[in-house]
Amino acid sequence: xxxxxxxxxxxxxxxxxxxxxxxxxxxxxxxxxxxxxxxxxxxxxxxxxxxxxxxxxxxxxxxxxxxxxxxxxxxxxxxxxxxxxxxxxxxxxxxxxxxxxxxxxxxxxxxxxxxxxxxxxxxxxxxxxxxxxxxxxxxxxxxxxxxxxxxxxxxxxxxxxxxxxxxxxxxxxxxxxxxxxxxxxxxx
Numbered sequence: 001x002x003x004x005x006x007x008x009x010x011x012x013x014x015x016x017x018x019x020x021x022x023x024x025x026x027x028x029x030x031x032x033x034x035x036x037x038x039x040x041x042x043x044x045x046x047x048x049x050x051x052x053x054x055x056x057x058x059x060x061x062x063x064x065x066x067x068x069x070x071x072x073x074x075x076x077x078x079x080x081x082x083x084x085x086x087x088x089x090x091x092x093x094x095x096x097x098x099x100x101x102x103x104x105x106x107x108x109x110x111x112x113x114x115x116x117x118x119x120x121x122x123x124x125x126x127x128x129x130x131x132x133x134x135x136x137x138x139x140x141x142x143x144x145x146x147x148x149x150x151x152x153x154x155x156x157x158x159x160x161x162x163x164x165x166x167x168x169x170x171x172x173x174x175x176x177x178x179x180x181x182x183x184x185x186x187x188x
Contacts (some may be wrong), residue, residue, distance in 0.1 A: 002161075012045040012070075020080065042070040046078060050085070054084040058087040062162045064153050067096025068119070075109050076101050083112050088167035091119035091137070092153040093144065098136045103109075113138040118146040118163060120156035128159045 003007050050059060062082035063071045068091045076081055101109055117139035123131050127145025141157070153160075 008057075010045070010049060011046050012067075024135075031050070038066065038070050040072045040076050043077060046074055046082065049083060050079075057085070058168065059085045060090065060167070061085055061089045062153060063089065063094060064092040064159060065095055065149065067134055068096035069093075069100065071111075072096040072098075072100060075112065076105050079105055079108060079112075083108075083116075086116065089117035089139075089166055090156075090163060091117060091139065092156060092160075093149050094119050094137060095135070098138045110138045110179060116167070118142055120152055120159065122147050122149050122152050125157060 023043055071089060071091075087135075097179040098106065098110065119133065119137055119139055119141045120128075121131055121133060121141050121144060123129075123143035123145075124147055125131055125143035125145075127143055129143045131141050131143050133141045142156075144156040146152060148155075
């Protein structure tokens with residue numbers, strides 16, 4: 001769906017070391033930076049790929065399960081750079097916890113999440129209905145329309161991209177009006 005919406009795509013997954021891709025008429029293997037932890041991985045992806053993109057790129061993040069913890073770590077370590085570039089975050093059954101944040105960063109990250117993030121959770125409720133979370137995650141929660149954790153992103157993808165389109169048009173103080181290009185980032 002991201003390609004159909006004309007987003008560039010970056011997929012970050014700290015669980016793999018190489019990816020096979022088609023280049024021209026042949027398959028090619030690309031090595032991926034492998035760091036000791038997911039915390040290092042997301043910072044490497046940000047520092048070496050995302051932060052190198054032109055300043056007019058709007059960044060939209062989709063992160064499933066523990067990927068939400070990675071994004072929270074990114075915000076905790078690179079808040080000013082990341083919050084000025086990220087237009088919206090779509091958590092998908094994320095397990096991130098606000099308690100993991102540094103105390104000195106917590107209030108600004110909570111404010112950012114409140115305005116720029118939604119967590120689509122596994123739930124018996126109909127898709128995109130507001131739901132309560134037992135976790136302290138700092139953002140609104142909506143039903144993904146499935147009770148199966150593995151399929152929350154797939155089930156909610158239409159709602160996620162509808163949210164991204166809405167966030168493209170909002171005059172949000174966190175988002176510069178100069179941002180014109182869109183990049184979707186998936187975190188597993």
